[in-house]
Amino acid sequence: MDTNLPASTQPRVVIIGCGFGGLRLAKALRKAPVQVVVIDRNNYHNFQPLLYQVATGALEADSIAYPIRKIFTGQKNFFYRMADVQHISPASNMVHTSVGDIRYDYLVLATGSLTNFFGLESIERNAMQIKSIPNALNLRSFIFQNFEKALLTENPAEKQALMNIVVVGGGPTGVEISGSLAEMRRHVLPKDYPELDLSAMQIFLVEAGPALLGPMSEASQQDALRYMNELGVKVLLNTSIKRFEDCRAYYSDTEFIPSENLVWAAGVNGAEVPGLPAEVVTRNKRISVNQWNRVEGFDNIFAIGDVANMVTEDMPRGMPMLAPVAQQQADHLADNLQRILRGETPVDFKYLNKGSMAIVSRNKAVVDLPKNVHFNGFFGWLTWLFVHLMTLVGFRNKVVALVDWAFSYFSSDQALRLIIRPFSRKDLKDDKGKKSAEHRTATPEYNPTPPAIQTPA
Template identity: 80%
Template structure:
C-alpha cells in the first residue's frame, strides 16, 4: 500500500486531479503541516481554455501544458503519482488506483468534467471532442487529413462532406473554435490548398438554445453572433443534432448537414469517482458538497471545481463550472483543512464572480464584468492578457506570445502538420478510456456550455 510514499506523522491530503483546482490547492498547502499527494493520469497540467488553439494549429501542445513535477519543484511536502484512479474506499480511507491503493487522511476530488453526449451513441462513437491535449491533436490531424482526401475525391457530395465542419454547442468552446476555423478558412487554407474551391467550405455552429454564450449578457450574445456572421460561420440556433452517422449530421429525422468533421462541444458531466456516497452524486454526475466543500454523506472527503455541485441561494442549480470557481474553492479549502486539523470550525465558501470572456477571432472578443460589457479590440487585448497571465510557466507564456504575434502579423497559423495521423475506426481516444468511468449521460439535451473554457477577469 501507499506506492512507496514516505511514512509521515503529518496528516496526508490526497488530491485527485491536477487541473485548476487541484493545482491551486496543492500550492496553497505548501507551508501547511501536511503531506500533499497529487494523483493524475497525466504528468502535466493542461490549460484547457486554449485547447481549441492547439486543435486549429495556432499553438503547439507543449505551449499549454507544464510538467507537474516541475511546477512543484522545491515544495518539500509534495508528492506526485501518475495513475488512473479506479475508485474510493471511504470505509478504509483508501484511494484505489492502477498502481495500488493510497491511504489518505483527507481526500479531495478535483477530477473536473467529462464530455456529455446525452446518450446519443452515434455521436459518442463518431464525433470529435476537445477535452484533452490528445483530443486536440487528433482533431487537428483529422481535419487536415480530410482536406488532403478532398483533393482526391471525385464524388461532389463526399468532397463537400470532407470540407464541411460542424461545431455543436454555442458556449465559449463552440464559439471560439468556430471563429478560429473561419479565420483559418479565410486566410490560411487558400494558400495551402489552391486546388480546392474553399468558397464551398462551410462552417456550421449548431446551438440547441435560442442564443450563443448562454451564461453571458445579451450584448455579448449578440456581438458574438454578429462577429461569426461576418466571418461566414453559419449559426443555427434552436437546433439540436439528433444523430451523426455515415458523414451526415442529422438535425431532424430527415434533414442533415453533410460532414466528415463534427466537433462536439455541447455539454459536460462531472467526473465523479466510484465509491463516493451515491446519495451525493447528481444526475449530471457532479458531487454535492456543502459550503465547506465537504462531500454530502462523507466526513473526510471533499470536492472542488467542475465536479463539485455547491448550491447557493443565488445559484440554486449549483455554482458554474468555471476555472475561477475551482481556484477560489481550492484556496478556501486549504485554509479550512488547516482549521479542521486545529479543531476549529471551518468557514463557509463565498464565490466572487470576476466575470467571463470569450474570443471569436482576431480583434474580436466579448467581455462581461458585472454589469459592464465591452468588446472588439479592447476585449481581444483583455483576453490575450488574462490568458498569458494564467498560463503556467514563463516559457509557455513567451512561446504563446510569440506564436500569437506571428499569427497576428502573418494572418496564419504555422502548425499545420499531420505528425500523428488519426483514424476514428482504430482509435477511440479518451472517450474510450473513460467509458467505464462515465455513467449514462443526462437524457435531455442541455444547451448549457462547459464554462470552464472561459477565462476569469482579474
C-alpha cells in the first residue's frame, strides 16, 4: 500500500510514536528545514499520568486525550499517518507499517513502554493493566460490573472476591490507583450499593520491595504508607504476587488473596521496534543510545523517552521512564538534528530533574523537589493539581479536568461510573493483541491465613 506522503527536497524525519517525546519533538521541529512524518497507532495523544483517574471514574477519557491532527493544525512541515509500525529495515532506511512502507532520512523511535508481566503467564492472561485509555475504561467497567454481580450472589466468599481489589506495584501508579479506589469505596459505592456490606470489600496494595514509592524520598515513602493506612488500603510490602487464577492472587505457593480484580502496575519494558540488532536492545527491551540519543551503531537512528536507555555516571541503570525525560530529550534532539544538518557536532544531553510527586487521595499528595525539599498533604495535592493541569494538552481538556476535579472535591462524588463498555475477561488482550483464553469456573474461597498488613514505622 502507498502511504501517499508528498515528495520533498528536504530530509524526512520519521518519528514513531506521538506520546510525550514524539509530540514534543515534532513540535520543536516546526521551523526546521525537514519534513516531519509522525506515525502512531492511535490518532490521539494520551496523557498517561491521569489514566488511573479515568479508570476510577474521576475524569472523562476525552479530557486526557487530544487528537494528533488537531495539535499540529497549521504546522506546514508536519504529516501524520495512523499506523502500527511492524518493523524497520535500517539497511534500506525503511519503516514497515500496517498501511505501507515509509522511507526515512532520519528515524526517531519514541514508542514508549509496555506492561512488564515478568513472564508470569497467569497474570498476563487475567490481570487488568493500565497503559492505555481502552485499558482504563475496561478497568472501570470491570469493577462496576463485578459490583453488579456481587449483588446477585448468595455465596459470601464469591461476593467478597467480586468486591476485593488487589493492586500490584507500589510505585506512583499503584499508590494513586489504590488511593482513588479507597476514596470510591468511602464516598461513591455506599450511595450506589446500599444493599452491599462494603466493610467486606478490601483493597490490597502489594509491593515486592521494602517501601512504597521506591524512587522517592524516605519521607514521601512513610507519608504514602501512612495515608494508605488512613484510607484503609491494606499494604503488603516485601510481597510478590506470583500467580492469579480462579479468583485467587497467590502470594506464596499456597496462600492467596481472594479476588476477582487484580490491577497490575508492577513494571514496564521498553516498546522496542523489531529490526535493530540484538546488541542494542537491553534486558528490559529498551534501546541503548549515546548522549545524543543516537542508537549505538547507527548514524541516522535515534530513540527518546521510555524506549531509550541512556546510561550516565549518576544513572548507571538508565534514565527514569518519566514524561519530563521524554520531553527534555525531544527538545534536545530537535536542536541536535538541526546541528547535524548544519554539519556541526551534536551536544550531550543533560537531564534536569525538577522533582517527582504522587497523589495519594482526593486531597493529599507527596512531593519531592531537588535539594531534599519534601512536602505533603493538601499543599502537595494543590501542587500536583497545578502541574498536571498545566501539562494537559489543549485548553478544553484543562477546563474539563478542572471542572471534574472541582465537582468531585466539593461533592465527594464521581459522576463517571457508567458501564458504557461492557467488558468480560475473555475480551482481555495482551499487548500483542493476543486474547485471553481463560474462563473462570472455580468458586472462590476465603483465605484461612490472611497476609500481615504493613503499618507505618
